[in-house]
Amino acid sequence: MSLRILVTGAAGFVGANFVRHVLDEHPETAVVGVDNLSTGFRHQVDERVEFHEVDLTDHVALEKIFTTGEFDAIVHMAAFAAECLSPFVRRHCYMSNVIASTNLINAAINHEVPRFVFMSSIASYGDCEPPFREDATPVHNDIYGLSKYVTEQDLKIAAAQHGLEYVVLKPFNMYGPLQALDSRYRNVAGIFMQKILTDQPLTLYGDGQQTRAFTYIEDILPPIWRAVSDKSIRNEVFNLGSSSFHTVEEVADCIMQITGRGEKRFLEARHEVKHAYCDVSKAEKLLGLVASTDLATGLGRMWEWAQKQTLKPVKFFDELEVTRGLYGFWK
Ligand SMILES: NC(=O)c1ccc[n+]([C@@H]2O[C@H](COP(=O)([O-])OP(=O)(O)OC[C@H]3O[C@@H](n4cnc5c(N)ncnc54)[C@H](O)[C@@H]3O)[C@@H](O)[C@H]2O)c1
Missing domain, CATH: 3.90.25.10 (UDP-galactose 4-epimerase, domain 1)
Structure with a gap:
């Protein structure tokens, strides 16, 4: 299976690790990477990646990337991720997480990208009773978590109305x-x-x-690939990390x-x-998670x-x- 995928946040911690994993384990994959280098580093981007330094809040610049060819999937990892700081930088948080994601969802719909994998966060549950399950009703207490939840809900609407297939991944504290x-x-x-x-x-x-639930990064890379490549998994939400x-x-x-x-x-x-911390049985069963x-x-x-x-x-x-x-x- 040869896929062409767009990875946002490709210069960040998770994005750079994921891209390297994909290109090592599935070298037939073509990876286009996007990042504005706000918290990521250019030198971390694998040299096999076609890289674009673009801010996702700039929908005009983003649109140009979609004219370079068709994508089989978008893996959206770019974000301003800073729980606890986010209430002091609300606008920045919503711009980076909600508006940036909105631009990407618009492009995915307009260009008929078949699959949208969204890196949400355990933070989108807020202050629930642990272990959090995927069907929990969130109790928000932080702007970052709320901003992630907005995009999760937007994807559900885009799936119902426009047929955009999504997989939401909710990772924990990775290192x-x-x-x-x-x-x-x-x-x-x-x-x-x-x-x-x-x-x-x-x-x-x-x-x-x-x-x-501190989680070693290598343990979650194969399940992310599974979320990208396994067509039988669609419109699902997964907790992702250590039990x-x-x-x-x-x-x-x-x-x-x-x-x-x-x-x-x-x-x-x-x-x-x-x-x-979360119940991870769904990801263990369907994404092959072994943390x-x-x-x-x-x-x-x-x-x-x-x-x-x-x-x-x-x-x-x-x-x-x-x-x-x-x-x-x-x-
Ligand atoms: N690291 C964790 O423990 C953790 C836990 C839960 C969820 N997540 C989520 O996983 C994803 C990756 O996190 P990370 O730890 O690699 O963070 P990171 O900060 O290392 O990577 C995020 C990347 O996104 C880029 N970026 C930010 N805003 C952008 C924009 N407007 N346009 C383009 N690029 C932009 C940054 O420059 C950075 O390279 C994020 O969505 C984060 O919310 C991370």
Whole structure:
């Protein structure tokens, strides 16, 4: 099967890993990548990719990519993903996640792209009772999660009205090689490793007892491909990641043990979901998910990679739209 696919967010952590996996395991695939390089890195884009530096909020520029040829599938991974920061940058979050996705859905309908795989997030459940199941009614408490939910619902409408086939994937807290080490706001494993490499304490919010289903990136790449290529799966929603969960403090302890360095510092609590993990039986059954990499093994592999990276200065988001109620540690 030879597919031509459009991958958005191809320079980001998940996008770059996914593209490399596809081109290694399914080399007959042609990959066109799009990214505005806002949080992704050009050097992470595999050289076998036809790459376009385009912002998805620019529908005119996006349209030009669709004139380069037909696509068998869109894999939409581009997003502004920063839970907890998103209420302070609402407009940016909706532009990056809702309007950008809208432009892509419009193009998919107009160009009759048969399949739209959307990388949503566990955050779109909000503050439900864990383990979250795909049929749960969300209890939103964060703008990022809500913005992801809007696109999930838009896809359902596009499927019913225009016949656009979709697969929604809701991954959990992923970690592994290629995760940004310059982030201040998200991806706790990357932040902790960046702190270790710069001799700073590992900072935890509140009591650090928030539980998350930390998932090693390699474990979810084959199921994403299955969502792209298995025609029998259509108009479905899947939780995607590990069935086991750990506290954020356990991640800090594990990284300190692996590296033999570091100390913890507890900061003010944030407005966030305390416990977020899912039932993954549907993805195990239909997408062949086997998330078997344990935390210590996965973090060990990530640390091997992290030590070889040239650290960039930590990125600050300097265009906050709301400053009232901003946490002291982000001022
Ligand atoms: N990393 C996680 O733990 C996690 C968990 C749940 C869901 N997700 C979702 O998975 C996807 C990938 O996340 P990631 O961790 O790789 O993030 P990332 O920030 O590394 O990658 C996102 C990419 O999208 C690009 N981008 C952002 N806005 C864009 C726009 N308007 N136009 C074009 N490109 C744009 C960025 O430059 C970046 O390269 C996202 O949709 C995210 O919401 C990630």
